[in-house]
Structures are given as C-alpha cells and as structure tokens.
Amino acid sequence: MKRVAMVGVGNMGGAMCQRLLEQRWPVQIFDIDSAKMAALQAHGAVPCADAAHATDGCDVLIVCVVDAAQTQEVLFGPRGAAAAMGAGQVVVLCPTISPADVEGFAARLAERGVAVIDAPMSGGPVRAREGTMSLMVACDHAVFDEHSAMLNVLSGHIFRISEKPGDGARTKLVNNLLAGINLAGAAEAMAMAQRLGLDLARTLAVIEQSSAQSWIGSDRMKRAIAGDYEPRAHVTLLQKDTRLAVEAAAAAGFSCTLGPVARDVFESATRAGLGGLDDAALFRFFTARR
CATH class of the missing domain: 3.40.50.720 (NAD(P)-binding Rossmann-like Domain)
Incomplete structure (x- = not known):
C-alpha cells in the first residue's frame, strides 16, 4: 500500500x-x-x-x-x-x-x-x-x-x-462535449415543456423511458425541477470543458457543428451570473429567455 x-x-x-x-x-x-x-x-x-x-x-x-x-x-x-x-x-x-x-x-x-x-x-x-x-x-x-x-x-x-499521456484528456473532452450538448438540449426541452404548461416531473418521466433519455439530462433536470442548484458541478466547469473540446477538435482539423452551440450556451449562462451554480441551472437560463 x-x-x-x-x-x-x-x-x-x-x-x-x-x-x-x-x-x-x-x-x-x-x-x-x-x-x-x-x-x-x-x-x-x-x-x-x-x-x-x-x-x-x-x-x-x-x-x-x-x-x-x-x-x-x-x-x-x-x-x-x-x-x-x-x-x-x-x-x-x-x-x-x-x-x-x-x-x-x-x-x-x-x-x-x-x-x-x-x-x-x-x-x-x-x-x-x-x-x-x-x-x-x-x-x-x-x-x-x-x-x-x-x-x-x-x-x-x-x-x-x-x-x-494526452489521450486520456482527448477522451474526456469527447465525453464532456457530448455531456454538454445533452445537458443543454435537456434544459432547453424542459424549459419548453414548462412554457407549454406541462407537468415537469411527468414530462421528465416520459423522457427517461423514451428516445430522448440521457444520464446527465435526467440527473440535472431532477435537481432543476426541485429548485436545487447547490453546486456539485459548477456551470463554469462545462463552460471550460466544451471550450477545450471545440479547441481540440479544431486543432485536429475537425469542424464541430453542435459543439460550439453548447459552448456558447454555457458561456452565456456564466455571463448571466449562473456560473457558480450547479450546471442544472441551465434550466433556469432557458426559462428566463423570451
């Protein structure tokens, strides 16, 4: 030992x-x-x-x-x-x-x-x-x-x-880019559900048993529905990680389409003052939009 x-x-x-x-x-x-x-x-x-x-x-x-x-x-x-x-x-x-x-x-x-x-x-x-x-x-x-x-x-x-060494970092950035895309999509979809007047818990239950399910979406949107934004993973972490992922893709000569969108969402949420909250706060960011 x-x-x-x-x-x-x-x-x-x-x-x-x-x-x-x-x-x-x-x-x-x-x-x-x-x-x-x-x-x-x-x-x-x-x-x-x-x-x-x-x-x-x-x-x-x-x-x-x-x-x-x-x-x-x-x-x-x-x-x-x-x-x-x-x-x-x-x-x-x-x-x-x-x-x-x-x-x-x-x-x-x-x-x-x-x-x-x-x-x-x-x-x-x-x-x-x-x-x-x-x-x-x-x-x-x-x-x-x-x-x-x-x-x-x-x-x-x-x-x-x-x-x-370096390949672990590359793998993590691939994972976190998809995590950021999935979380941004889940937060926007749940904000849309709220605007449509749907029950959020029931909507999430449907998503979790259907084609749109993702682990990070389920985990974070449960917190968002409960209004729990105590930071386990700050918004700023995926802000950093999606930026690094897009930069790594560019360095390899790969042009991302959805990655920059997710990166910009986390950047905007941070600028909106949500950076110190749990990244479930992306739901709050989308519900505040008009």
Missing part, C-alpha cells in the same frame, strides 16, 4: 481522499482552503503546508484541481510539487485540461524521472466517494501495473485508453 499525496480536496478530490482513507491508504493533503483540509484531517489525512511538502515520502501525487493554470501552480509554482519530486515518483493528473497541457506537463516531469498517469475522471462526488467513478487512463503499462491497486480503489470503471 503506497503513500499518497493529494493536492486539491474540493468536491471530487475530497471524496477521493475519503475513499482512500476509508480503505486505509495513508494520504497527505494540501488545499488552499484550510477548512477542507481540517475536515479530512478528522478522518485521518495529514495536512501539509504546500504542494511540495505534501509529496514528502509519497510514492504518488494525485492532482485534483480545476484547470491547467491551477495544475501549473501545483506542479511548477513557487511552492510546487515538481521541485520536490524525483525518479520513481508518479503524478496522476485528474483535471479536465487540454491534451497539449497534459503532454507539456508530462514532458517537464519526465526530465525529473517522474512519470505521469493521465487520468481524467467522470461520475461526480458521490461516485468518487463510493469508488465507482470512471477514470480514462493513458500511461505506460508498467506504471499502470505498479499503481493499479490504488486506481482500482478509486474507480470501478477504469478505461485503458493508450500508453500516451
């Missing part, structure tokens, strides 16, 4: 940390929010002063922050982890970031003999806490084998994408 460092213990990272602690894995943590660290310390996590100290004596560092800028800070900032790491240690990159950023981070870490597991995640905090979330893994086979026990504790659905 290896010693794990985890930087970023918010909704997803905190749930993953609790899962590891429950399974008796030793975990050292750092987050800019001291209250989050204190809550996990009560469960056995060891809080650290910064990302560099979190890696002390650890075999693997899990980075679970929001975007590439935060990942850059965690790894290569003034108190970043990379300077304190060396040959044989491994970094697991869980944020949804661009393939180019994953490749760049992997190349810089390789100079120090540090391997990268490109492992973006999907499933939300509840599944992360249960160990049933999905991981899209791209890394060297030997590195995967060495850390498979930890990955299997965290994920009930590990998808081996390739040996090339």
Whole structure:
C-alpha cells in the first residue's frame, strides 16, 4: 500500500481522499482552503503546508484541481510539487485540461524521472466517494501495473485508453462535449415543456423511458425541477470543458457543428451570473429567455 499525496480536496478530490482513507491508504493533503483540509484531517489525512511538502515520502501525487493554470501552480509554482519530486515518483493528473497541457506537463516531469498517469475522471462526488467513478487512463503499462491497486480503489470503471499521456484528456473532452450538448438540449426541452404548461416531473418521466433519455439530462433536470442548484458541478466547469473540446477538435482539423452551440450556451449562462451554480441551472437560463 503506497503513500499518497493529494493536492486539491474540493468536491471530487475530497471524496477521493475519503475513499482512500476509508480503505486505509495513508494520504497527505494540501488545499488552499484550510477548512477542507481540517475536515479530512478528522478522518485521518495529514495536512501539509504546500504542494511540495505534501509529496514528502509519497510514492504518488494525485492532482485534483480545476484547470491547467491551477495544475501549473501545483506542479511548477513557487511552492510546487515538481521541485520536490524525483525518479520513481508518479503524478496522476485528474483535471479536465487540454491534451497539449497534459503532454507539456508530462514532458517537464519526465526530465525529473517522474512519470505521469493521465487520468481524467467522470461520475461526480458521490461516485468518487463510493469508488465507482470512471477514470480514462493513458500511461505506460508498467506504471499502470505498479499503481493499479490504488486506481482500482478509486474507480470501478477504469478505461485503458493508450500508453500516451494526452489521450486520456482527448477522451474526456469527447465525453464532456457530448455531456454538454445533452445537458443543454435537456434544459432547453424542459424549459419548453414548462412554457407549454406541462407537468415537469411527468414530462421528465416520459423522457427517461423514451428516445430522448440521457444520464446527465435526467440527473440535472431532477435537481432543476426541485429548485436545487447547490453546486456539485459548477456551470463554469462545462463552460471550460466544451471550450477545450471545440479547441481540440479544431486543432485536429475537425469542424464541430453542435459543439460550439453548447459552448456558447454555457458561456452565456456564466455571463448571466449562473456560473457558480450547479450546471442544472441551465434550466433556469432557458426559462428566463423570451
């Protein structure tokens, strides 16, 4: 059982940390929010002063922050982890970031003999806490084998994408682009149902058993009907992910039709002041339109 460092213990990272602690894995943590660290310390996590100290004596560092800028800070900032790491240690990159950023981070870490597991995640905090979330893994086979026990504790659905860091990010962006398209469509359809005077719960029940069903549509529209916009996944996350997906498509020479539409919906919802809410708030965005 290896010693794990985890930087970023918010909704997803905190749930993953609790899962590891429950399974008796030793975990050292750092987050800019001291209250989050204190809550996990009560469960056995060891809080650290910064990302560099979190890696002390650890075999693997899990980075679970929001975007590439935060990942850059965690790894290569003034108190970043990379300077304190060396040959044989491994970094697991869980944020949804661009393939180019994953490749760049992997190349810089390789100079120090540090391997990268490109492992973006999907499933939300509840599944992360249960160990049933999905991981899209791209890394060297030997590195995967060495850390498979930890990955299997965290994920009930590990998808081996390739040996090339960056391919996990590409797969996640494909998934999240479709998730964004599905969610935008579900929110607009349910807003239309409300304008038509239909009972929303009954309408959603029909959709869930018919051709328009999607997991994210059902999950988020149930929250929307209940007026529950407490953030599990902020609107800004799919705003970022749909933008990155469209950019990745363009870089590959593929012209998206629906992707830019979904991207613009999330961008508009954020500009409308909904960015800090759960992405179920797309329903509120569409119902406010005239």
